[in-house]
Amino acid sequence: MKGPDEEEFREFVTNARETLRGLAYLTCGSWAMADDAVGAALSKLYVRWNRIAAPYAYARRMVVLAAIDETRRPWRREQAAGDLLPEQPGPDRYGAVDDRLHVQAALARVPPGQRAVLVLRFYEQLSVEETAEVLGRSQGTVKSQTARGLAALRAALAADENRVTTAQGGDSR
Incomplete structure (x- = not known):
């Protein structure tokens, strides 16, 4: 991707990243996994940017599916240190x-x-x-x-x- 398409994609990421990150966090419950899910979704979107008519709808779907997938990965079964603190x-x-x-x-x-x-x-x-x-x-x-x-x-x-x-x-x- 070059020129105007690249700039359009960058503008989309700048405007939508935090919203997508919040959506991913609510879906998977971890900021680290949310960042991974958003990164995976945006990388898929980047490759298909010229063919996607509704980029936010596509990105939202990819983020939710990636966030669900992140929670199912067996190596992601660790517990955050904050969960170990006394109540x-x-x-x-x-x-x-x-x-x-x-x-x-x-x-x-x-x-x-x-x-x-x-x-x-x-x-x-x-x-x-x-x-x-x-x-x-x-x-x-x-x-x-x-x-x-x-x-x-x-x-x-x-x-x-x-x-x-x-x-x-x-x-x-």
């Missing part, structure tokens, strides 16, 4: 940050395919049809994965709430 008692003084972190931690426990559907539907605000197109799945599958993903997210959040209540000496019912 801090009680919520922090910044409730919104605490809530966001709880939701992100719960989202990380949702199976990758369901997590991808939830991220596309509720973070990217795509319709069922658009999500099905991005993931290459049927609309029925997207609907069932949305329902199952939301149920798994609710269960993870409830488990966290029960764990916090028990750790604080409250009623564990």
Whole structure:
């Protein structure tokens, strides 16, 4: 690729990289894996740049699929050092940050395919049809994965709430 196409691609990357990185992070739960997923997607996009009519839609699909793939790699089963630190008692003084972190931690426990559907539907605000197109799945599958993903997210959040209540000496019912 040379000249105007190269410049167009660079401008696209400059404008879309952080959004794609955030999408990948929400899909896989790790900034390092998100960077890998975005890099893989952008390298595929670069090769096909002249043939892609909707580069953001293509990049979004490639990022989500790469992020799911990153979570399935067996050598990626390590645990972040932050996960090994002892839990801090009680919520922090910044409730919104605490809530966001709880939701992100719960989202990380949702199976990758369901997590991808939830991220596309509720973070990217795509319709069922658009999500099905991005993931290459049927609309029925997207609907069932949305329902199952939301149920798994609710269960993870409830488990966290029960764990916090028990750790604080409250009623564990």
